[in-house]
Amino acid sequence: MKLLCGITLLLAVAVAYYIYIPLPRAISEPWKLMVLDATFRGVVSMGDVAHSLGLSHRVHVINSAIINFESLVPVTNQEIQAEDILFDGVHVRVYHPPGRKEKLRRAVMFIHGGGWALCAPKLGSYDSLCRQMAADLDAVVVTVDYRMAPDVHFPVQYDECVRAAKHFLRPEVLAQYSVDPERVAVCGDSAGGNLAAAVAQRIGMDNSTSVKFKLQVLIYPVLQALDFNTASYQQNQNVPILYRTLMARFWLEYLDSDLDLVHSIIKNKHTAQDQSLLSLSRSKLNWTNLLPKRVIKHYKPIFPLTGSPKILKDLPALLDARAAPLLAEDEVLHMAPRAYILTGEHDVLRDDGMMYARRLELAGVSVTNDHYEDGFHGCVTFAFWPCYFSVGIRAVQNYIAWLDEHL
Numbered sequence: 001m002k003l004l005c006g007i008t009l010l011l012a013v014a015v016a017y018y019i020y021i022p023l024p025r026a027i028s029e030p031w032k033l034m035v036l037d038a039t040f041r042g043v044v045s046m047g048d049v050a051h052s053l054g055l056s057h058r059v060h061v062i063n064s065a066i067i068n069f070e071s072l073v074p075v076t077n078q079e080i081q082a083e084d085i086l087f088d089g090v091h092v093r094v095y096h097p098p099g100r101k102e103k104l105r106r107a108v109m110f111i112h113g114g115g116w117a118l119c120a121p122k123l124g125s126y127d128s129l130c131r132q133m134a135a136d137l138d139a140v141v142v143t144v145d146y147r148m149a150p151d152v153h154f155p156v157q158y159d160e161c162v163r164a165a166k167h168f169l170r171p172e173v174l175a176q177y178s179v180d181p182e183r184v185a186v187c188g189d190s191a192g193g194n195l196a197a198a199v200a201q202r203i204g205m206d207n208s209t210s211v212k213f214k215l216q217v218l219i220y221p222v223l224q225a226l227d228f229n230t231a232s233y234q235q236n237q238n239v240p241i242l243y244r245t246l247m248a249r250f251w252l253e254y255l256d257s258d259l260d261l262v263h264s265i266i267k268n269k270h271t272a273q274d275q276s277l278l279s280l281s282r283s284k285l286n287w288t289n290l291l292p293k294r295v296i297k298h299y300k301p302i303f304p305l306t307g308s309p310k311i312l313k314d315l316p317a318l319l320d321a322r323a324a325p326l327l328a329e330d331e332v333l334h335m336a337p338r339a340y341i342l343t344g345e346h347d348v349l350r351d352d353g354m355m356y357a358r359r360l361e362l363a364g365v366s367v368t369n370d371h372y373e374d375g376f377h378g379c380v381t382f383a384f385w386p387c388y389f390s391v392g393i394r395a396v397q398n399y400i401a402w403l404d405e406h407l
């Protein structure tokens with residue numbers, strides 16, 4: 001009996017030790033986040049073990065865990081009809097509110113996040129989110145089920161989103177769904193925010209599409225991979241659930257590169273001061289210049305004197321604005337639609353979003369930056385039963401309200 005008690009106690013301590021991580025004070029519902037994070041860390045470790053044993057790719061392991069979980073989430077807003085079809089060969093799901101209306105409807109094209117590798121747009125939280133947008137806005141919502149890493153890499157994810165967008169924006173397609181061509185937005189979260197920003201830039205410049213997006217909504221978007229030591233990367237490198245090393249791994253997987261480079265790129269070895277290739281790009285992500293002092297706090301830029309020039313040579317996509325929309329030229333930004341950018345204080349990607357907001361503004365684009373002091377990465381997908389946070393619910397309500405007002 002005593003032995004059993006002892007073992008139970010030891011196990012409980014071990015579990016608590018695994019779950020507990022110190023979190024910033026302002027974060028909403030810290031214990032819930034710790035449990036969520038511990039679960040996610042557990043799944044990532046399982047993926048790593050299966051991968052090293054040669055059983056399955058780590059990303060496939062993580063994704064099947066996510067899909068199993070998301071399948072348990074009950075379908076909400078069941079009155080919204082869903083139709084799975086192809087847009088120019090790309091899988092999409094179209095959600096529409098029931099009934100025909102006299103007036104044309106508004107529309108949102110949604111691109112889901114998950115590091116260009118994870119998540120299922122038609123299940124669970126993303127399905128709930130799209131249904132909520134369709135219901136609250138009485139709008140047609142198209143979610144893009146683009147193919148992901150490790151099966152495909154950049155630029156396939158980007159190309160599929162562009163193709164789906166160009167197809168949807170054709171006047172005859174919009175007419176088929178009774179959508180007002182003047183009132184279409186593009187929206188995405190995290191890696192989906194990256195793709196939404198890139199698609200918005202592309203459609204803005206594209207002379208072959210007469211219909212343009214009216215708005216872009218970017219939810220904690222990832223926008224660059226040249227500086228893994230922005231103030232927010234330094235401040236939040238160990239804040240769940242998007243640790244700095246995990247974000248760096250997603251980038252390397254997206255660009256089809258060696259994951260061992262993580263150790264170099266999180267030290268900015270790929271963008272050391274000996275790399276002349278970069279002189280033009282640097283000013284586009286100079287956060288000491290683009291961000292206000294209160295955001296930067298005491299953090300200082302970190303660029304080693306010498307680094308590994310081979311990384312940029314082997315991965316030219318690091319300098320490609322289709323992969324890293326923050327690197328676009330001012331003329332391109334100028335053609336982009338009015339923007340809403342959601343950022344969270346406790347997110348490594350906070351400064352990606354804030355720098356983009358500033359650069360768009362400098363290029364003459366109207367921007368609303370909605371910043372959540374208690375926000376953490378991923379909160380918008382944690383707004384639905386059984387896994388929800390108050391900040392997630394608020395963030396979803398607020399961005400949909402902004403769309404309702406401006407779309």
Ligand SMILES: *[C@@H]1O[C@H](CO)[C@@H](O)[C@H](O)[C@H]1NC(C)=O
Nearest residue numbers: 202203204205206207208331
């Ligand atoms: C669209 O037209 C402008 C001006 O005619 C030109 O500068 C630009 O390169 C064109 N864009 C594309 C994507 O072809």
Ligand SMILES: *[C@@H]1O[C@H](CO)[C@@H](O)[C@H](O)[C@H]1NC(C)=O
Nearest residue numbers: 282283284286287288289290
């Ligand atoms: C970034 O901006 C600061 C402040 O304007 C400036 O002193 C610095 O030289 C800039 N750095 C780069 C690499 O452009």
